[in-house]
Amino acid sequence: MFPPKSVRESAAHILLVDDDDNLRLIVSDRLANAGYRIAEASSLREALDQLDRESHQLVLLDIYLPDQTGTEGLRAIRARHPSLPVIIMTAHGTIDMAVEAMKEGAYEFVTKPLDFKRLGMLVERAIESKQLQTEIDYLRRATDEPFTEIIGVDTGLKHAMALVDRVAGSDTTVLLRGETGTGKEVIARAIHRLSPRRTKPFVVANCAAIPRELMESEMFGHVRGAFTGAIADHAGFFETAGNGTLLLDEIGDLNMDLQAKILRVLEDGSYRKVGSSTNLRNRARVIASTHQPLEKLMEEGRFREDLFYRLNVMPIHLPPLRERREDIREFAKYFLRTCACGNNSREMILTEGAIAALEEHPWRGNLRELRNCMERLALTATARTIDAADVRLLLHHRPEEEQYLATLRLQDLERQAILAALERLDGNRTKTAEALGIGRRTLQNKLKQYGISAGMPWDKSESAS
Known part of the structure; x- marks a missing residue:
């Protein structure tokens, strides 16, 4: 076995x-x-x-x-x-x-x-x-001179990876900043794996996903009987991380009360479980990440200045993908190769036209969106070579429409969305309403409002649903 x-x-x-x-x-x-x-x-x-x-x-x-x-x-x-x-x-x-x-x-x-x-x-x-x-090896390429042509000399990623190498060997608190999908957790894991703590746990505390009423218990743990339903002792994120690394993901979403308790941990290394009077020592290295503008939150009184300065010892900014389009080529190839291997598919090739189509896309979801796109291409492409048509079909991206769409009013866009859904679903109004996320009656009102009725090539009667 x-x-x-x-x-x-x-x-x-x-x-x-x-x-x-x-x-x-x-x-x-x-x-x-x-x-x-x-x-x-x-x-x-x-x-x-x-x-x-x-x-x-x-x-x-x-x-x-x-x-x-x-x-x-x-x-x-x-x-x-x-x-x-x-x-x-x-x-x-x-x-x-x-x-x-x-x-x-x-x-x-x-x-x-x-x-x-x-x-x-x-x-x-x-x-x-x-x-x-x-x-x-992939992460280190950003700091190696022979690979500057891959990462791009005018991007912030090279600088970010140089900082990763610099801070990995210390216990310095790191604050990772960047839009959603820029790879903050990946960078945090890289810091951990390049550090002396690499054999210890790496724990992620998603501050945005845990309900407010459970956050303190999840973060610091609780003892039996601390509150109704606490039938046994519970280890929080700090205890679970042990001598490893704790990532406070999306720390900008923490409430002010918990921010004060996190500050105490960073200042004197101690915390208490909920319902306990015993101080415990934190042994984990702390890395924080956020996509929010913490300076603005401080001005609005929603984030503590003292906590910000404690976290901001070594800030690392991860630039959005739209600011480093020259990197899209290599990231796309890397993700496609990884996804193809993971799905037991043969190696696939991106044509220059496909890469150009990828570089035209706004990538609002950054690397996460690009990775998901490559995974779908690896799963759905029928040929070994992926061209621009494959990419644009997947992204529903038509470059010639962009300027036109930017000139439309909201009502015009809504009318076009309804028409497109009706055409795609052969005029079935019940399915169209479901696809658009609205009720059938609301759809009927919209059809009347925008003058969409009989005469359309796919039009069906009211009973046709």
């Missing part, structure tokens, strides 16, 4: 290379039952072909194959895919061979008959290491 681990939820892709059909059957069955996706090969040539066709997160390689012996196969795989972890398997294990394989870059070395418990742990560790290294 392989031990359960959340990493399998991502359905990592493993290539199993062995000329023993029975062994491949047993190992692939074990791995598949553990939640991994398995590809098989019985020779080095077949393995290299599969690696060139599809993305994998790990290779399990028999050291003796019909077309290779020793570490030849390992060297061949490492030459083409240097970051891909390879676990060597053999029934002819010797210390010398193990040393040679490790020198050639093998992740680990196991002997047959296989110890499946040990193999399971090694597979887990290798895939986790690969995933983490991929994320860190």
Whole structure:
């Protein structure tokens, strides 16, 4: 049995290379039952072909194959895919061979008959290491000179990533600022993973999502009997984070009372559970994020100035995607590649026309919207090459209409929305009302108001619904 681990939820892709059909059957069955996706090969040539066709997160390689012996196969795989972890398997294990394989870059070395418990742990560790290294490498590219052409020299992301590298090794409080979808939580996780606390918990407290009456209990925990329904002690976010990192996401949404208690934690490191008189020590590093203009909130008396200055020790601003359109190309390729791999799809290609269409889009949802767009394209595209028509169809984006729409009155836009919905739904008024989020009677009034009635090519009678 392989031990359960959340990493399998991502359905990592493993290539199993062995000329023993029975062994491949047993190992692939074990791995598949553990939640991994398995590809098989019985020779080095077949393995290299599969690696060139599809993305994998790990290779399990028999050291003796019909077309290779020793570490030849390992060297061949490492030459083409240097970051891909390879676990060597053999029934002819010797210390010398193990040393040679490790020198050639093998992740680990196991002997047959296989110890499946040990193999399971090694597979887990290798895939986790690969995933983490991929994320860190991608984030580090923003600060590496050879990659300035990818990130864009005139964007704020390069500066932001330089600050991430600078603050990761310290316990300095960081305030991440930027619009929704700019990647604030991703940056917070990067700071954690690049820090000495990387093996400790990373906890996210979503200040905007927790009801006000539960916020103090969720943040600091409570003791049994603290209030009606508190039937047991409860650990809050600070306690759960332990010696790790706590992200106070959307801290601008905190009420003033809780802001004062957060300030106390930042000032003297102590807090109390609800219903307790015992002071507890905070051990977690605190990172805060917000999309709100905190300076304006301070002027309006909705955010404490002293808390702002405590949080704003190291501010990092993440620019919106519209201010770094030159980055859209590489982000789009990265998200498309990631989504295609995650969905077990073949590698897809964006044409220059598709990239131009992506660069024309306003991306009000920033990187989150772009990532979702790439995921939908990976799932819905019928060909390996994605062109401008595919992108515009997905985004419902017609460049020639933009200036025209900007000149319309609200009533004109509403009339067009109703007409478009009626046409799309073949004049079915009940379905049209549902699609527009209004009642049928309201739709009838709108049709009368805008003179939309009989004579339309798709018009149906009142009973036609």
